Amino acid sequence: MNIFTRLQTIDRRVLYLLIALVITVPLLVRPGRHPRVKFNEVRNAYKTISNVPKDKLVIISITWGPGTTAENGPQTEVMMRHLFQRGVKFAVVSWDQAGNELSYEIGKKLEKEMGKKYGVDWVHLGYRVYYPQVVFRGMAQNFQKVMEYDKFHTPLSKLPAVSGVKTSKDIGAVIEITPSGTLELWIAYFNGPYRIPLIYCPTAVMAAEAYPYIDSGQINGMLNGVIGAAQYEALIGMQNAKTDAAATSWALSAAHIFIILLIVVGNLGYLATKRAARGGNGGGR
């Protein structure tokens, strides 16, 4: 067994241990420095939110659950923070059962930190089932009738933040924060027909697929995974805050370098053994 074959057969448990180490270090050090590069779609998201009139409501749509908290959580937090900063009212609606509680907690935390008031500055509409076609169109026609009550079953008419919202004309933007394919339905049934700006915050897996929509202007801005959240944080004046998103972006750097090294090592071993096999009796696949 030469060095190359050995390189090809490192026990996977060793790899798991190594990646854990590689990731832990930046998390323990917690660098506050945010990424200097900001992608265009992140800047456009910032511009769009900055231009929402203060008398309009922003809808934050939560489709994520605990599985992707690490990616969608920071996105939710940074978007809420910006809206609080600007004093634009927003309503959170969750199409995921657990995301319902998680997004409420994030809102609660920021509310305390920034001195805002539930019901006046923001509301949480709770968990709704995902049957979006007619639901979205219905919401655009008659927001009060389809949404009716908030998370605590309080009628919307008693919540100042949303009591005046009647139709799509009172909605300034939609922020869709999601790990699954829900984008098309917003475009087709809400943002498209009524020309409402859409900010898309997908997990990184799905971001590559969204560029055609950015090119066509159907998405007005996008936060690509947690990196997008970190870039956005830098835009709203948190360049040096020691946030999770910032720490994560450095941990990711380390992990990416490690994985690229692994791909290289694995392929070196592969090429070497292939050459050896060709010299020998062939075989293998």
Next chain:
Amino acid sequence: MGESTVYANIAVYVVEGLLVFFIVYKIISARRGRQLFIRRIPGLSALDEAVGRATEMGRPMLFTPGLSGLSIIGLQAMAIMSHIVKRAAKYGTRVIVPTADPLLYTVAEEVAKDAYNAEGVPEQFNPEDIRYLSDNQFAWASGVVGTLHREKVATAFYFGYYAAESLILTENGQMVGAIQIAGTPTTTQIPFFLASCDYTIIGDEYYAASAYLSREPTLLGSLVGQDYGKLTMIALIIVGAIAVTLGALYPDWTVVHWMQSHFLKYFQRGVG
């Protein structure tokens, strides 16, 4: 908010009408018995090869429809499964089918039974081999992983809807040294199948594969109709590209103005 943006306009009638016409026309003519041509999909010849290999090794095969529910994707996976089960029945090789959807599970059972009957070996059908594991994504995935290892699977087929668990499955499939063939319309999972499977049927090829294997006239016709639909879209884009290029170079031409007001404007989206 103009009305034309909320409801259909003339361009919708023309373009969508054309697409609907092509699709429905081709489906009907295929069902009337007209022979339609579908090109061979490269990965498909590998299917039979893979069945052969499992037979040689005397080990079972695994077929999973992924997380597909009772939807078009899931049902087309069933069409592919039916083909594989028939081949397997011919050689007397076992096929294990773990499913993640309670509804699709009942369909899978029927389809497998039919396939064994069609090959004249109904006694080979073993209901234990069609399994419902869990509708929880990862619970299902770990069940499939267990099956891969315990049954020493020689060949694994992954056809249907897959999400994040795709890599867990193929990674373990590689560990047991199985030949792996995958096909999925879920774009985000294709890279993982490409990297870890021996053959991967990508994107729309998935639908073509099931049409090709099942020889179902409706599917074949629909596929051919879709090709014409795509050609229509390409034609639109080329005409549009010429129009906008002319518009950029010679903004004063009358033709340019006419194109703008009778053609291009239907495809532009007002921002915000």
Next chain:
Amino acid sequence: MGQSLHHIWTWLAMPRHGLALAVFIIGALGIGALFLGILCSVPARFRKGIVMAVTFIGGLYLSLEFLVPYKNVHTGKYPLTEVMPTVANLEIVIGCFALLLGIWNLFQIHGKTLMKFGKDWYNSAIFFLTFFSIAILGFLRDKGVHGTPEMFSILFSGFLLSLQSTTFSLIAFYIVSAAYRAFRIRSAEAGFMMVAATIIMLALVPVGALLTAWLPETGFLSAFRLERIGYWILTSPNMAAQRAIAFGVAVGALATGLRIWLSLERGSFFDRQL
């Protein structure tokens, strides 16, 4: 005639209370049961037709609403769009009843294991225990019973959230071992994919920008900074490739929709005797 029909309608739609309400609800359920009973006795040869008709009507609503918007000249409104909120509420409520479908299978599987005291029966026992305790605690919490909010949050945040996110995060490890073991450049295609992936991986994280920080920020050479190359790949070749896939999906979705709507689909499932 129209007048009296309208009267009956308003009388029926009036809110009821107390005993009247109970009578009306039971009456409605009775009528519903009768309706289901009739459905049960429909001869087999009509069944397929009924399913086809219902599917067609379901699809007709949204199609008509978009394609042939009928406008009421008196009110200037679109009736089909106006009823959208009501249809939405109906669809939400009825759809909710379907959510319990999968639970039946789980109950069967675990119930069987538990009854037989089979292998790993304790796993089935804990399934039932956790199932009922979180559901009951949830309702008690909403009623404000002392101590329940905390107990609920232990089950919810302590177990459910943490289990789900940890299970999900397992893929991180698998992607490491897979990157190392599976991602071999077996062909030119695989190589192409790997190169694109590597550049994007570097471009997305801050370290990528640091690696080529020595290149100028403006001018011709700036185009070769890693984050620029990566971003260009994302927004140009990737965008075009993704759009090509999307166009295929677009026509495919239209075809699928048509086949379902018009009940044109054939195959093992659709051909089965109902």
Next chain:
Amino acid sequence: MVTWIAKNAPAITIWCAALSTFAIYSVLYAENRFYRFFEHIFIGLATGYGVYATWAQILGPKWWDPMVKQGQWYWAFAAVVGSMFYFMYSRKHAWISRVIFGLFMGLAAGGMFREFYELYFPQIGSSMKPIAGHGMSVWDSLNVVVFYVILLACMSYFFFSFDHKNAATKKTAAAGRWFLMIGFGAIFGATVMGRMTLFIGRFNFLINDWGPQVKIAWATLPFKIVIGLAVVWLIVALIRRTKPPKAKIAIEE
């Protein structure tokens, strides 16, 4: 008991979460009973919570309350229609569930015309890019050409009713497959980031939330004893594993 739990809930929650995290990660070493057990806790909780949330957030306020509290008795019909789903479990009357499935499938399908229009018309439009024009540099033009080449090549790969015997179509389609690889590479690169983030999220929890709790607990003697016993047990378990295993049913992942 209840009061004690209520008082210490935050700490208990964190400890339970840490325990769950380790239970799941233990599968990375090898499949084991501990993992299996927690997996069932997971499924039970997820299903149970689903029932609760569906009722508390939707059926309660949108169906039960209007029907019972506001006297809108006709909502009872919704239950009748909803019950049709459950006929799928009857062998004899399974077709009734097909009616309601048909209705929902039809409703979803009916959106196809609008979806095609809203989603893809703007995309067709933005694919009509000028190749040349005032204010466009050579690079801009080149970029547009790249766009067209890739778009058309990739689309041609997905044509199925044309034979690829013709050299030109064959080459175009082959090129299309290559270009598609760039798109898949992009997805792959981004996915690594996504997956790692999830793992980082768990680590963040262990370091930031659980870490301080461990520090507090470490001060007490019983905790030290428990930890000591756990370490001994773990070592024994690992040593036993290296011996030739008995007939094992557990999955070797």
